């Protein structure tokens with residue numbers, strides 16, 4: 001059971017019933033203001049049918065803003081455990097602060113979800129999952145901690161359903177869902193490794209079959225098994241959407257993985273001369289929406305009038321006054337937005353990076369492979385005139401970077417906070433040779449060739465706690481001790497803040 005996509009007056013409740021494959025059963029649901037469900041405020045009945053793999057979504061409306069609720073389900077004679085959820089603040093406020101937990105890359109087979117367990121204990125309003133909620137991979141790796149079911153790679157609808165079902169049996173994931181509402185977007189591994197709209201590096205048509213069919217199966221299972229609503233009921237592939245965090249922030253969730261993504265450049269090639277700069281990462285409809293969501297202050301004041309108080313309180317067109325009450329734009333991107341260039345190192349690191357002949361190497365699957373579109377987005381943020389922050393994942397490591405115009409050489413626009421993996425193999429494990437000192441050498445090399453990277457840690461798993469107020473956003477990177485077994489040990493690895501009038505990330509609260 002789980003809850004997700006809260007608004008000031010609604011939330012999506014989710015559960016799944018284990019019954020005979022052909023049965024349809026009625027599921028009763030109750031929402032209450034107390035943990036014993038003694039004081040119900042809403043309830044009803046909905047069918048769990050084979051067509052949706054016996055998953056159930058209920059959109060509960062008519063709730064009060066900034067309020068904690070409890071919910072439960074009954075089917076046949078069985079009762080579910082009781083879950084807790086929370087609505088978001090009203091756009092009119094007042095609200096002083098919001099706390100978010102941000103996670104990504106939870107690989108069941110390569111480790112335990114200790115980060116989920118620790119985040120479940122935190123007092124947060126919302127959990128944001130940046131994708132790789134499941135991994136479609138096979139279970140063959142002898143060093144993996146747990147075995148995936150099914151054993152092979154997910155290719156069909158029954159495969160993806162079974163994989164989602166396995167993840168939902170994890171007690172730490174269950175604890176997280178039972179405690180906090182989640183807003184989730186997919187990355188590639190909900191479908192296939194390094195996916196784009198027309199294919200995936202992890203999909204070989206000759207042996208794996210038709211890609212659009214596999215893509216549709218993966219997305220259908222995702223829709224069935226995630227506690228999310230459909231931003232556009234006519235389009236199951238649309239995940240980009242805005243979540244308004246009261247008057248404080250707009251959480252702008254992108255799809256940088258599937259809908260508009262053009263095939264990335266192959267391999268990690270030198271930047272100069274080989275990469276095309278104008279590859280598409282977002283589809284045209286997503287750009288249209290972004291231009292509206294990130295419209296400058298004056299434009300938004302002239303628009304629908306639906307903005308929060310203070311959003312249009314200043315003098316239109318006068319820099320520094322119109323933006324005073326503007327909410328934060330917190331842009332959630334699956335893949336890292338900050339440029340990351342590594343000087344081609346010799347030896348094992350260089351070989352692992354696939355560096356060619358002393359040039360710069362990049363990961364073409366990140367925004368680095370789509371530089372014109374990155375510039376377009378940063379220009380939107382700069383023109384918007386309010387404070388901004390980017391959240392990213394996918395890199396299985398922790399980063400704080402400065403985003404700036406003109407390929408990083410121009411005016412600073414926002415910070416990029418990159419969250420570590422919950423349990424997928426770390427960046428250091430992929431790139432640093434297994435010799436003493438290799439990891440710190442890797443991190444020193446990164447810092448040397450990327451002056452805009454303020455902090456990087458490549459070997460730990462964990463989660464990000466985000467504390468949002470009108471004046472600043474503070475990020476705390478909490479790293480767990482290990483993922484090879486369940487543990488309660490975690491530590492605060494770093495704290496970085498961004499103030500509303502200064503886009504530079506600063507160490508400390």
Ligand SMILES: [Fe+2]
Nearest residue numbers: 105132394424
């Ligand atoms: Fe990942």
